[in-house]
Amino acid sequence: MAEDYILETRDLTKEFKGFAAVQGVDLKVRRGSIHALIGPNGAGKTTCFNLITKFLQPTRGTILYNGADITSAKSADIARLGMVRSFQISATFLHLTLLENVRVALQRQLGTALHFWRSESSLDVLNDRAMELLEDVGLGGYATQTAAELSYGRKRALEIATTLALDPELLLLDEPTSGMGREDIGRTADLIRRVSKDRTVLMVEHNLSVVSDLSDIITVLSRGEILAEGPYSEVSKNPEVVEAYMGTGLEANHG
Known part of the structure; x- marks a missing residue:
C-alpha cells in the first residue's frame, strides 16, 4: 500500500x-x-x-x-x-550556549526566526522545550556550556537537537x-535509535x-x-x- x-x-x-x-x-x-x-x-x-x-x-x-x-x-x-536533513538546516553557533542554540531553532515556532534583536526574555517561553530536546540527545547536563566547548561527537548531538526543534516527520x-571515535560513534548510534521512536x-x-x-x-x-x-x-x-x-x-x- x-x-x-x-x-x-x-x-x-x-x-x-x-x-x-x-x-x-x-x-x-x-x-x-x-x-x-x-x-x-x-x-x-x-x-x-x-x-x-x-x-x-x-x-x-x-x-x-x-x-x-x-x-x-x-x-x-x-x-x-x-522532511529535514540534519547538519544542514541546523543552527549551531559556537559562541552561544547549548540552550541558546536550541532556542534559536525553536524560534521558528514563534515566527521570529531571524529576529535576533528581540529581547532575550521573549524567548524564555522556549526554555522548557529546549531543555527537553537537550535531554533527548543526552546533553541536558551541558545546557550552560558554549557549543565551542563540546567534543566533536557532542557537537553532532547538538546539531541533531536543533534539527529536532523543527519537529521533522x-x-x-x-x-x-x-570522523568520530569509538565512544562518540556508540553514543550517536544510541541517539539515532532514541530519536527514531x-x-x-x-x-x-x-x-x-x-x-x-x-x-x-x-x-x-x-x-x-x-x-x-x-x-x-x-x-x-x-x-x-x-x-x-x-x-x-x-x-x-x-x-
Missing part, C-alpha cells in the same frame, strides 16, 4: 554532462523505519540525498513524500512539510558518525557496524544504481554487494 511509505522515488536520475551519477533509482522508505543508504565511494549516495532534499534537481524521475509529488519543490518547502542523516530516519552511513545495528532496511548503491536491498543479514551475503565492496566482503569493512 502506498500509504505504508513516507518517501518514494521513481526512476530518479541525475546526469552531469552525460555522466549518470544516479540512474533509475526506485527507493521506498517505510514509515517508522530506519533505512540506510550505503555503497562504496562514488556510488551516488550523496547525489541521491541531494536530489531527495532538493539541493539538486533531477534530470528525470519523481519524488513522492507522503504521497505528494515534491519533485519541483524547493528545499525550504520540503523542510516545512516535515522524516529525518535525513548524512554520514552521522563521520516516533519518526522515520533515512541515513547515508559508511560505518557498517552502525548500519547493521540500527537499520531495518538497507539499500546498496553502486555506480548510481540500486544493487541490492533488504535487511543487513541478507544484503551482507549478496555476492554482488561483496564484489562492489572491492571483493573483501562486508565484514572486512565492518567497524
Whole structure:
C-alpha cells in the first residue's frame, strides 16, 4: 500500500554532462523505519540525498513524500512539510550556549526566526522545550556550556537537537558518525535509535557496524544504481554487494 511509505522515488536520475551519477533509482522508505543508504565511494549516495532534499534537481524521475509529488519543490518547502536533513538546516553557533542554540531553532515556532534583536526574555517561553530536546540527545547536563566547548561527537548531538526543534516527520542523516571515535560513534548510534521512536530516519552511513545495528532496511548503491536491498543479514551475503565492496566482503569493512 502506498500509504505504508513516507518517501518514494521513481526512476530518479541525475546526469552531469552525460555522466549518470544516479540512474533509475526506485527507493521506498517505510514509515517508522530506519533505512540506510550505503555503497562504496562514488556510488551516488550523496547525489541521491541531494536530489531527495532538493539541493539538486533531477534530470528525470519523481519524488513522492507522503504521497505528494515534491519533485519541483524547493528545499525550504520540503523542510516545512516535515522532511529535514540534519547538519544542514541546523543552527549551531559556537559562541552561544547549548540552550541558546536550541532556542534559536525553536524560534521558528514563534515566527521570529531571524529576529535576533528581540529581547532575550521573549524567548524564555522556549526554555522548557529546549531543555527537553537537550535531554533527548543526552546533553541536558551541558545546557550552560558554549557549543565551542563540546567534543566533536557532542557537537553532532547538538546539531541533531536543533534539527529536532523543527519537529521533522522524516529525518535525513548524512554520514552521522563521520570522523568520530569509538565512544562518540556508540553514543550517536544510541541517539539515532532514541530519536527514531516516533519518526522515520533515512541515513547515508559508511560505518557498517552502525548500519547493521540500527537499520531495518538497507539499500546498496553502486555506480548510481540500486544493487541490492533488504535487511543487513541478507544484503551482507549478496555476492554482488561483496564484489562492489572491492571483493573483501562486508565484514572486512565492518567497524
